[in-house]
Structure formats: structure tokens, C-alpha cells
Amino acid sequence: MSTTTLTAPIRVNTAGVHARPGLGRLVAVELRKMVDTRAGFRLQVAMVALTVVVVVVRLLVGDAAHHTFQSVLDAGLQPSAVLLPVLGILLVTSEWSQRTGLITFALVPVRSRLLGAKLIASLLLAVAMLAMSITVVAAGVLVASPGVEATWSDAAPLIGQSAVNLTAGMVVGVALGAILLASAPAIVLLFALPASWMAVVSLPVFSGVAPWTDYARALGQMTEKVMSATQWAHAGTSLTIWMVLPLLIGAWRITRREIAS
Amino acid sequence: MIQTNGLTKQLGGRTVVSNVTFRCEPGTVTGFLGPNGAGKTTTMRMLVGLSEPDSGTARILGGRYRDLPNPGRRVGILLDASAQHAGRRGREALAVSAHTMGVPAQRVDALLELVGLDETAARRRVGKYSLGMRQRLGFAHALLGDPEVLILDEPANGLDPQGMRWMRGLLRNFADRGGTVLLSSHLLAEVEAVADRMMIIGGGRIQAQGTRAELLTESRTIVEADDLAGLDAAMHRGGLATHPADGDRRLVEAEPEVVARAAMADGVVLRRLAPAEDAGLERLFFELTTGGASPQSPQTDSIHPELAGATA
Numbered sequence: 001m002s003t004t005t006l007t008a009p010i011r012v013n014t015a016g017v018h019a020r021p022g023l024g025r026l027v028a029v030e031l032r033k034m035v036d037t038r039a040g041f042r043l044q045v046a047m048v049a050l051t052v053v054v055v056v057v058r059l060l061v062g063d064a065a066h067h068t069f070q071s072v073l074d075a076g077l078q079p080s081a082v083l084l085p086v087l088g089i090l091l092v093t094s095e096w097s098q099r100t101g102l103i104t105f106a107l108v109p110v111r112s113r114l115l116g117a118k119l120i121a122s123l124l125l126a127v128a129m130l131a132m133s134i135t136v137v138a139a140g141v142l143v144a145s146p147g148v149e150a151t152w153s154d155a156a157p158l159i160g161q162s163a164v165n166l167t168a169g170m171v172v173g174v175a176l177g178a179i180l181l182a183s184a185p186a187i188v189l190l191f192a193l194p195a196s197w198m199a200v201v202s203l204p205v206f207s208g209v210a211p212w213t214d215y216a217r218a219l220g221q222m223t224e225k226v227m228s229a230t231q232w233a234h235a236g237t238s239l240t241i242w243m244v245l246p247l248l249i250g251a252w253r254i255t256r257r258e259i260a261s
Numbered sequence: 262m263i264q265t266n267g268l269t270k271q272l273g274g275r276t277v278v279s280n281v282t283f284r285c286e287p288g289t290v291t292g293f294l295g296p297n298g299a300g301k302t303t304t305m306r307m308l309v310g311l312s313e314p315d316s317g318t319a320r321i322l323g324g325r326y327r328d329l330p331n332p333g334r335r336v337g338i339l340l341d342a343s344a345q346h347a348g349r350r351g352r353e354a355l356a357v358s359a360h361t362m363g364v365p366a367q368r369v370d371a372l373l374e375l376v377g378l379d380e381t382a383a384r385r386r387v388g389k390y391s392l393g394m395r396q397r398l399g400f401a402h403a404l405l406g407d408p409e410v411l412i413l414d415e416p417a418n419g420l421d422p423q424g425m426r427w428m429r430g431l432l433r434n435f436a437d438r439g440g441t442v443l444l445s446s447h448l449l450a451e452v453e454a455v456a457d458r459m460m461i462i463g464g465g466r467i468q469a470q471g472t473r474a475e476l477l478t479e480s481r482t483i484v485e486a487d488d489l490a491g492l493d494a495a496m497h498r499g500g501l502a503t504h505p506a507d508g509d510r511r512l513v514e515a516e517p518e519v520v521a522r523a524a525m526a527d528g529v530v531l532r533r534l535a536p537a538e539d540a541g542l543e544r545l546f547f548e549l550t551t552g553g554a555s556p557q558s559p560q561t562d563s564i565h566p567e568l569a570g571a572t573a
Contacts, residue, residue, distance in 0.1 A: 016363045020330035029361050036357065038348035038386070099344035102311065103402070106338050107361045109310045109327035258272075259311035 026108065026117035027124070034091060034125060043087050047129060050079035051136050059144040067145040069137065069155050074223045076137035077162055080129040081169055081223070085190050088122045088173025092250075093183040101259045111255045119174055126170040130163050154226050161222040164235075169219060172243050178250025181257070194242075215242035262287055262441055263308065263410060267317035270303055277303045279465040280317070285443050285458075287409070290436045292456030293445035296550050300465040301445040302340070305414050308443075309338055321410060333362035336410045337403035342395040342418070347388030351378060351398055354387055355405060362406050372401040377427075392419030400428070411435060413444040417451045429455040449546050463550035476545060482517045484524075485510050485533035492529050499523030512537060 034040045058075040059067055092115075095101035108114045141151060173190060180186040194216035201210035211217070211234045218235035221227060227235070263285040270278040278300040285291040293301050306312035308319045310327040321336055322329065329335055345354050355369045373383050376397040382390075390398065396419045403411055411432070417425050432442050432455050446452045452459060453473070460470040469476055483506060486492040492511060496503040501523060502514040510533075513520045517534050524531050 016331065017334040018330050019363065021361055021363060025363065026361070029357060032357060032360065036349055036353045037346050040348075094346060098346040098348075099341065100346050102340050102344040103338075103358060104361075105311055106309050106340075107333045107358060109329075109332060258313070259306070 021108065023113065023117060023120070026113065027120045030091065030117050030121035031124065033094075034087065034121065037094075039090065039094075040087065043083055043090075044129075047079050047083050048132060048136075050083075051076055051133050054079060055136050055140040059140050064145040065148055067141060068148060068151045068153070069141050070153065070158055070225070072137050072141055073134070073158055073162065076140070077130075077133050077165065077223045080126075080133050080166055081219070084122075084126055084129060084166055085169045085173030085176075086187055087125065088170045089177035089186045089190065090183060091118055091122055092174055092177030092254075093181055093186055096181045097183050105259045112251065115178065115251055115254055119171065122170045122174050123167050126166040127163065130159075130166050134159060134162070157226045158223070161227060165219050165222040168239055168243055171247060172215075175243060175246035175250045178254050179246055181253070212237045213241055214238060262323070263291075263319075263321050263412075263443055265304075265308070265317065265319045268304060268307055268314050268319060269316045270300075270307060270312065270314050272303070277465050278307070278314075281462070281465075281467055282317075283460055283467060283470060285441050287439050287441045288436055289457040290432050290442040290444065290455050292452030292459040293443060293462065294447070294449060294452050294459055294546060295445075295462035296447050299447075299462045299550060301447075301462055302414055304462070305340060305412055305443075305445065308412060309336065309340075311340075331362055331406075333358065333408075334364070334406040335408050336412060337406060337408035339399040339403040339411075339413045339416055341414065342392070342399035345387040345395065345398065348386055350384055350386055351390065351394075352383040354398065355401055358402060359405055364406055368405065368407075369401075372404055375404070376401045393421060393424060396420055397424070400431070408440070410441045411443070413442070415446055416444055417446060417448070425451065449543055453542065461546055461549050468549035469545070473542070476542065480516050481537040482513045482515060482520045483510055483533065483535045483537040484513055484520055484531060486524070486529055486531050488529055491527065492524065492531075495524050495527035495529045496520070498527065 035044060055072060055076045058072050095104055104114065105111060108117075145151070173186075176186045176190055177183075180189065194214075198214060198216055200206065201214060214234075215238040218231075218238040221231060222235070264283075266282050268278055268281040269276070281300070281304055283291075293304070295301050303312060307314045308321060308326060309332070310325070319326065326332060326336065349357070352369060352373060355372065356366060358364075359366060359369050373379075378394065378397055378401070382394060387395065387398065396416065400416065403413060416428060420428060432444065436442050436457070444452070444456070456473075458470065458472055459476060461468045461476075484492060485508075489509060489511070493503055496511070496513055499515075499519070499522075501520065504512045504514075506512040515523075517536055521531065521534060
């Protein structure tokens with residue numbers, strides 16, 4: 001250990017000491033945290049690799065004439081759609097499971113700002129993964145089946161819907177993470193809840209409410225075809241129940257809970 | 262400066278911190294001493310806004326911690342050296358915090374060097390660190406923002422003797438430059454060697470606080486004599502409480518001079534007469550933190566009237 005001692009007097013007001021870290025900086029830090037750990041980095045490598053694999057396989061099977069942008073996009077988005085919410089969960093829960101919350105919340109005591117930064121960072125990552133997926137899908141379609149008729153039909157609305165799909169999934173992940181503050185239960189719930197709900201509402205009694213509350217179906221159809229107004233209404237109510245509500249509960253939990261892990 | 266007033270916190274129906282009031286001045290090192298589970302950590306968490314007190318207030322540098330715009334630049338915290346992401350590299354763990362508080366990246370390297378983590382260690386993931394390395398990383402983290410106040414929970418944990426000496430030098434130097442230091446420990450020796458003031462906490466309450474001299478207003482004397490029976494009789498006649506000590510000695514609760522006079526009055530020859538301050542502080546710590554189970558506690562209570570009832 002160095003025996004050097006510091007001789008300067010304890011600082012009197014240097015620049016930056018009284019400046020609150022801006023939201024932009026907090027967002028940048030949260031993005032950095034997503035890639036600077038082994039788990040986070042591997043998850044993102046996995047998303048890119050799986051997207052490439054899925055698109056290649058999708059293009060190798062079946063009739064080349066059916067390989068339109070629309071038909072490949074649905075498959076190509078799946079890796080990101082499945083893994084992004086997991087990343088969203090970890091972004092919140094690692095502060096507890098890895099106990100970094102002791103540091104994070106001490107440096108940023110206003111917890112709502114931190115949660116806001118995490119949300120914005122996760123949305124930015126979702127958009128980045130969307131761009132990655134669309135690039136891989138488009139490149140694959142161009143290489144594998146150039147000149148198929150109507151290859152690019154509805155590309156713009158489908159990309160828009162895909163953006164909603166990925167960002168909404170990401171926010172659901174962040175929200176579940178914020179509610180449970182533990183990685184494993186949140187990840188289990190992320191996959192078990194929509195499936196269980198689907199089982200419940202498949203009962204004939206619930207046939208009326210099913211489309212309005214089935215979040216998995218609402219998200220799923222976004223990457224398949226251009227949605228009708230009714231389908232958007234279904235998606236709206238489902239996302240309010242499964243995304244907005246959990247996010248509010250999670251935010252309430254995080255701002256009140258003791259950071260004592 | 263750190264100031265608390267009547268901090269109280271219940272967790273799980275149990276009062277873990279009860280009416281804790283203290284003040285740490287700039288230029289001093291304050292030792293926060295108590296057994297594990299006495300409430301040190303909870304108190305420190307309340308200081309920095311990680312835990313909300315049920316009642317009472319905590320102020321740092323004149324205001325609430327959470328009202329500090331960029332707290333990392335003014336208050337350095339080490340609450341738990343193991344609270345780092347296991348999958349993050351040592352340098353990156355510091356760099357993330359430096360990024361948050363807007364400290365230049367070069368400072369990360371300067372601090373890694375200061376705490377003695379070399380390039381290999383800085384590149385390793387924190388999960389592979391030994392406790393001592395984590396503790397050093399924690400020190401680097403606490404000093405990263407060039408703070409005016411340091412709040413350190415059990416910082417000596419896992420440090421080797423050389424590392425402890427280094428830590429003491431660092432804290433002394435920090436305080437001499439006008440900084441405020443609050444450090445906790447469950448080991449008296451760690452705190453005693455560096456602290457200007459000490460607070461002893463037990464069962465969630467501050468049992469005693471003051472400088473070392475203030476805590477030892479009563480002095481005790483170690484006495485050796487060939488005629489132990491005669492010595493006991495002489496001390497008894499002089500009204501001095503006497504306890505057996507190691508190696509056929511006696512621990513007398515009085516100044517050496519008083520003991521000598523009492524012995525002389527009875528013509529008892531003393532072979533050794535020495536103040537027993539360390540034993541006194543250790544005993545005081547033990548008594549105060551074990552709920553007054555010791556048979557000598559009534560005398561302690563009369564000597565420290567401000568503590569009366571605190572150990573009940």
C-alpha cells in the first residue's frame with residue numbers, strides 16, 4: 001500500500017461539488033452498467049447472436065417466395081423480445097441482489113430520479129436492439145430472397161409496432177424487477193404470469209374480457225401484422241394492466257423501501 | 262460535520278436504534294463502538310438516507326443528506342465492502358461511481374494506487390477479490406469524490422496489521438486536514454488507536470460518549486503484593502473495591518496514590534503499582550454493551566451517572 005499522504009486541505013468548493021448529476025449522466029451510467037458486468041454483456045451478445053441465428057434459420061427453411069420482410073421480422077424479433085425484459089429486470093434487481101444499491105442510492109438519494117434514469121436507459125437499449133434486429137432481418141431478406149414481390153410491404157407500420165412491442169416488454173421487465181426486487185422470482189413471474197393468465201381467460205366465462213387483458217397476445221400480434229384499431233385498444237388496456245400498474249407499484253416500492261440488503 | 266438528534270428506528274417490531282444523539286466535529290475522528298447488532302449499521306444507514314428514521318433527525322454538513330446535490334463529492338461512504346457487483350471489474354466499479362458524481366477518470370487510477378490495488382487487481386472482477394482487497398476498493402470508493410466527511414462501517418474488517426496501520430494514518434491525515442470521520446467497529450483496539458472521541462452503543466442506545474480521558478474518569482490500579490490477604494484487608498479498610506486479577510494481582514478501583522496510602526496505613530508492602538487504564542476501557546466497553554450483566558455494574562452506574570438506566 002502506498003504510504004503517500006495527501007497534504008492538501010479538505011477542499012473548499014471545487015466545481016462540480018454542488019452540481020447535481022444531470023439526468024443525462026445518470027442515464028449514461030445506467031447504460032454503462034448494462035454492459036460492464038459479465039451477465040449484462042453476455043445477455044446482449046446472446047441477443048445479437050440469437051437474432052442472427054434465428055433469421056438465418058428462418059431464411060433457410062420454407063419457400064423463398066414467402067420470405068418477405070414481414071414474415072421474417074416476426075421470428076427475428078423474438079430473441080430481443082424474450083431477453084430484453086430479463087435485462088430490464090436485472091437492471092433493477094441487481095441493485096439488491098448484488099447489493100450495489102448501497103452505493104447507487106447513496107450517490108443518488110432521490111430514488112425516483114434513479115428509477116427514471118433506469119427506465120430511459122432501458123428504453124434506449126430496447127430501441128438499439130430494435131435497430132439491430134431490423135438490420136439483421138433486412139440484410140437477411142436482401143441476401144436470401146431479393147426480388148420477391150411485396151417484400152417490403154407494410155415495413156414502416158410493422159417497425160413502429162415492433163418498437164412498441166420491445167419497449168413495452170422492457171418496461172414490464174423493469175416494473176416486475178422494481179416490484180419484486182429479486183431477480184429469480186421476477187424472471188419466473190415474467191414468463192409464468194402471461195401464460196397463467198392466458199389459461200385463466202381461456203375459460204368460456206372470460207371470453208369477453210380475454211382480448212382486453214391478454215398481454216402476451218397483445219404484444220405478440222404487434223410483430224405479425226398491421227394492427228386494427230380494435231387490436232390497438234386491446235393492447236392499450238392489456239398494457240395498462242400489465243405494464244403501467246406494475247410500474248406504479250414498483251416505483252412506490254423503490255422510493256419507500258429500506259436499502260438495507 | 263455530522264449531527265443526529267434522537268434517531269430512533271424500529272425494524273421487524275424491534276427497536277434497533279433508540280434515541281441516538283451525537284455530533285462529529287470537523288478535524289476529529291469519532292469511533293462508533295459496539296458489538297455486532299448494537300445498531301451501528303442502522304444508524305449509519307439513517308445518516309445517508311438509505312433508511313428512514315421513525316423519529317429524530319440526522320444532518321450532515323448542515324442539512325439532510327438527501328438534500329445534498331451531489332452527495333458523493335462531499336460525503337465518502339463505506340457501508341459494506343462486499344456490496345459491489347461480483348461481475349464488475351475493480352476499476353470499473355470505481356469508474357461507474359466516478360461517472361455518476363462527475364469525477365475525472367484519472368482519479369480512479371490515483372485512488373487505486375493510493376489503496377495499493379495494482380493493475381492486475383484493478384482488472385480482476387470484484388467477485389474474485391479477497392475481503393482485504395474489497396475493503397481497499399471500498400476505501401478507494403469512499404475517497405473517490407474527495408469528500409469532507411467519511412462514514413465508514415467496520416472499515417478495518419479483513420485488513421492485515423499493515424493495512425490497519427495504513428488506514429489509521431489515512432484517517433488521521435484526513436481529520437488533520439479538516440475532515441470529519443465517523444468509523445464503526447466492534448473491536449475496541451481498532452477504534453482506540455485512531456479515534457479522538459468514542460461513542461459506545463449497546464442495545465440500540467448510546468451508552469457512553471466522550472474522549473478517552475472522559476470515558477475513563479475513574480481510574481483503576483493494578484497492585485501486586487506478597488501478602489495478598491493483608492492487601493485485601495487494607496483495601497477493604499480503606500473502602501476501596503478490589504477484584505482479583507490475573508497472576509495473583511488485584512485490580513483496585515482507585516488512583517494509584519490512594520491505593521498506596523491505604524496500603525501504607527496497614528503496613529502492606531507493594532511490589533507493583535500501576536494504572537490499569539486499558540483494562541478499564543475494555544471493561545467499560547464490555548459492561549456497557551452486555552446489558553449490565555457484570556456484577557460491578559452498580560459501581561459503574563454511580564461513576565457514570567448519565568448512564569443510569571441506559572443498561573437496564
